[in-house]
Amino acid sequence: MQYEEKTTLIICEFISHLKYENISYPVIEKTRICLLDYLGASFVGMQSQEAALVREYVRTIGGKPQSSVFGMAEKTSMPLAAQVNGVTCHAYELDDAHRYATGLHPGATIIPAVLALGEHLSSSWHDLLVAIVAGYEMAGRVGRAINPSHRYRGFHSTGTVASLGAAAACSRLLGLGAEKTAWAAGIAGSSAGGIFAFLAEGSMNKLLHAGSAALNGVNAALLAQKGFTGPTSVLEGKEGFCRAFSDDYDLQKITRALGGRYEIEDTYFKRHASCGQAFGAIDAILEMREEIKVDQSEIRRITVYTFRAAAVLDQKQPDTIRRAKFSIPFVTALALLKGRVGHFDFTTALLQDSDIIALADKVEVLEDEGISSNFPEKRTAVVTLELLDGTIVSRKVDIPRGMPENPLSTEELTDKFTELSSSMVGLKRSKWIVKCVLSDEPEENIYSLMSSV
Template structure:
């Protein structure tokens, strides 16, 4: 049996009744976190470009856009996936290095709404999508990640699997969906050199391409049967090293979605371990940023590959600067959405502290990556004292969990000014297994409680 068919059979056979209560509850938190990120990002300029484009294209009113109104399934995938990635608060899986929420969930939600699926259907599809893309991502990481953005490439398989599940495709049709998803998998890291908008295009197309592959498969549009392991397939073409066993190990016996991590800081996840350490040191010893002589960050090589930027020129680029993020949290004590602004970008106090920050590779953290995303921080004061803090797991990892209450607070903060009734959305999403998907989509416009499905 090919790997693709194995994943297709897994996707087809997964039932809502197979999901432990813990997985159902966790999946709803993933959906809540995704929707908060999407609402938070919907007014950003690059997302408005997507909005204007889909309005120019037009489309049947099938699925809701977070920017307002409805459009086609494909257009909803583009807008909603792009919007949920831009503020850098979307979820992340360490071992696969994938932000699954921003590609799997918008595709699943768009199709579920258009096809009038239940909340249970949506939850099951999302679990399947996360499982598929995480396993493929683990198999090719970390070598694939140097050139390729895993969320864009591996994430395309996840959105295809989720939509295939919602459409009740056969095993053969799901193989077609995954095969054509793999042929569309793309997303190069070169955009990071310019701080360009391309990262949002990555997630938009991963959601769109996965949905497209599954919707075509419904019409028996064929594809490669060995898209993963074939001699000209995904693994051989796009990674220096890969481990097929990671695709199959314990498949069907565990749920990788609960390995998901949630972001607390509004920046690239690779900046978070050091930020957590700095915050702990500053708070534990009641320090002020003016006391700091220098900061040394010891971590893994990917941090330098992606976030070694001592002079970010845009707010977005600052979220991918270890130096900026470290200085920001030392000065402000937080790195929320409002902390990344025009005022902080070129603030003298932050720029001065950035010049005192050194980022290095440490063999311990390099060898532990990507299973652990850790850092050690050494802070030296003007009076000669030195404080050291380290972590293997930033806040929001399963090993250092963000509670349900904290994630609800995060949702409320992300959606401040973006929706009039955040509590109605929280109520609807956290009861998703009991309500119709369209009830969620209209929750903030309604005064009465969401109607339970019969």
């Protein structure tokens, strides 16, 4: 821990001067993929109970018709639209996440804030992309600086760090200068919150972390625009964000090499519809499944050795789909028996599948301190399968598929989008959206894509 003078103003100065022409083409391409992934998760997320409840809440309290909402014919206010759409995107654990900022889901927080504000402002395609890059930059850098201590203290970066990211993105979209961008960060930092208590019961409020961060970001930037001040030392202050939320932070990670690399480059995409901390174990089991053929009746036990943030996902018999997605025993059993852990695999009937229940009961999840010491640089899982005849098979995965170092291809990501969205908008419309979002200049207004359903 240390005091670095003007950390907040340095990064806000960078964000306020960020321009489309100064961002490399590969970064812009990655940003468009992030937007496509956001839309795919949101189209299917409209079907969730949680999204429906938040839509009903918004209808109850009302809002000035400014911005579109997934699943609603009517518009609502910018902050409320951002909130609903954040919950919608995050509903099924399909949205992107940050490689090093533990627990940060930037797509479900920053993009709904940008689209809600941008629609009302009639912002251009290029301005939207720049704002998204700016938001990922703030959230990713702060998330790196305070994690993994932040997570170990029980905080969820999607509710905390992403509030700052959404505020930065909206500030850039509004064209705020460095000081007002810092005010917005200060306001958002004071509004930030989100704890991992949801894990115990699989409660819905995890999704509200994403929605609230998006709402906080819109509110903070609009208030700062009007002249409402926030602390311009919110990050580095002795009673500031980093010290409040982490026991071990590095402020230099927030300002080091600004413009030399972008945090959006360290975004990873989900191959599996589960908590990302389970991906190493899932990938290891899928590798085993390809290489050896074994009947589940021959299995004595499966042991997963992994890092601390993953080892807590050890519930053997989840009673809801949400809890199942945060159960390494369950998703490991699903992967071995079905060969995939996709969105459409998770049904109420799956929770009662006797074969999966029996196999999940044989899975032990243990923290390995050596593995934990290398987190988040590596997201290691060592999976050992022991058969009744004494045979032992083991697989180790350090970098799961979808991570920047082991990426999914553009084709795989567009296939993911099509699979998720086509049931809602139809295959033809789904392919048209892919073409629009991945184009330098979309042939259709980006905001109209949200009202495709």
